[in-house]
Amino acid sequence: MPKIITDQNLRLLIDTLVGEGKRVIGPKAAGTLTLYEPLASAEELSLGELPRRSAKETFFPLCENILTYEKSSSGTTVHDIDPARFPETVLIGARPCDVAAAPVLDAIFSWDFKDEFFLERRRKTTIIGLACTTADDACFCTAVGLSPADTRGSDLFLTPLAGGSYRCDVISDKGEALLAAHAGLFAETDTAEPVSLAEPQLGPLDLDRIKAWLDTHFEDPLWEEIAARCAGCGACAFLCPACHCFDISDEGSEKQGARRKHWDACGFGKFTYHASGHNPREVQPHRYRNRIMHKFKYYHDKFGQRLCTGCGRCIRACPVGIDIAQIIDDINRK
Amino acid sequence: MTNTAHTIDTALYDAVTDALRAEAKKVLESGTAAAVIGWQAGRRRGSAVPAIVTDPADAEKLIFSPSCVNNLALYLTKAKKEVREKGKLAVVAKGCDMKALAGLMGENQLKRDDVYIIGVACAGVYGPAIRGNAPLDDGTLARKCRECAAELPEGADVSLGTVPRRPAFTPHEAAELARLEAMTPAERWAFWKEHFSRCIRCYACRQVCPFCYCEQCLCDRNRPQAVETTPRPAGNMAWHMVRAMHLAGRCAGCAECERACPMDIPLNLLNRKMAKELKELYGHEAGFQAKEKGPLAEYREDDNQSFIK
């Protein structure tokens, strides 16, 4: 039986969690844009706009130290980062297209190498998803098998109701535990009237058919047609909830410094640049092909999932108007 | 606020579109160029995206509208070798884009004879995130266009359209620059520090800039590392200083860097500050003429040295 929580109680929940010392992450206004950021109090929660960057940073920060070192007269000391010290976190008000990317990322970060930095943050995070009531013409979750009310990856899921309250569905044990710990803030309901949800324009695409085409078209004039105009920046990958490539850099002086893990992107010309001087993806069409292949073929071959949740961020951000929804729609029609 | 007194008449764009299609068809059919780089409609309502047209039949796809924001000079640089390999290129240029082409010629990146320039009269383009058929007015016009005096490119092989009279817009960029200059150095430092703290080092600003054609960017070097590559305060500040200094006197003012920035960092404000300094110190300004050398690429005995303290 779903529960109901009023907007006031939702805010009380945030303040309570912050009071308990938890890291609460939610959409927050940051100048001209909205970002998922730690909330100091419920007042900072800003649910109107889609955050510019995705929620993946909750588990996979833009940049983090993986070790630090310092040198003194007695020698060099290396300090490991202890994932056990990562804080308990509640991600609140995350869009379904952001949340659905979490299980996608789980697969890659727990594959041959267990990335404790990612996995420990993931273990310690409870996700409260929120259904979308607006969509623009870049949104296409419906084309990739999701929807503005998809609960995939959420622990609790909120659906806005007429009158300003939310229906709250329990999706996982983690969600159940969070709800149980704050049961007083929720009420029983069976008559909740949801507000109308968003309706992205692009209907379901045949993803198997798209994959079948990709299986046999590594070489195709399409790549040149679309991608010759790609500027080769990292905007699409950096804003994407499912992109997960990173680089590791050592920075500092001979006295002290850090080894850092930070986002990387297949659009960059140096992404596959070998030490030998050879670059197997010499031109932008080869790099963009990798982006599409990775999202709709390679990742599916390996993990049975797609690396795109249809959030449309790459479409909105691309400075040269490359539109991934258009591309997969075109392939679907081939 | 929509103010009818400040609405631009957009009939110009339809006339230019017709002329552009005819011109592109002619250019491709006659073999004047192997490809025409212009804009075509995107999937999203009212959007326009860069187009590389090689078949005369596809000339019909080309458009010119207030959504045609991209500076297509980007595709003539050596950073886009897959485009250059198509043969002689024709490119559509607004006034601000023409300055970038002139700059590239001055820097020997482009020979005048190797490119066919189709200049288009421009009354302004939309600011970020505005698409569709919104009127072009105070609220929707890109900031750079409010103060533009380059509505008709000079030096093109052909110029399409005549500029209608534009209403006088209150300048935004000049006002912002004045606000920046009124700050104390400490305030200014804080202002930029705050903005650069949002930078995620996606390099969209670099990748859309026609002048960022270096095959080896200092900021990508890791052996040895010159500038920290991670998106943290030190590296971000260094990256933006390198960018500002390197573009000083070269920047065409197309504001593509600012438009491309997903973090809404006001990069063109910095560009314009640098341009102003260069003008005051060396009397140098980016324009329609290809100049052999920019002030930061040559030394003269009588150079202004007042900034060396």
Ligand code: SF4
């Ligand atoms: S590929 Fe684009 S639309 Fe798909 S999840 Fe990533 S940013 Fe969103």
Ligand code: SF4
């Ligand atoms: S597709 Fe667009 S956002 Fe992505 S690398 Fe190319 S130009 Fe940048």
Ligand code: SF4
């Ligand atoms: S700056 Fe001038 S030429 Fe450039 S887009 Fe704006 S109005 Fe057109």
Ligand code: SF4
């Ligand atoms: S620095 Fe920015 S405004 Fe100047 S030419 Fe490059 S992209 Fe255009």
Ligand code: SF4
């Ligand atoms: S586009 Fe913006 S966020 Fe990206 S590197 Fe440039 S300034 Fe930083």
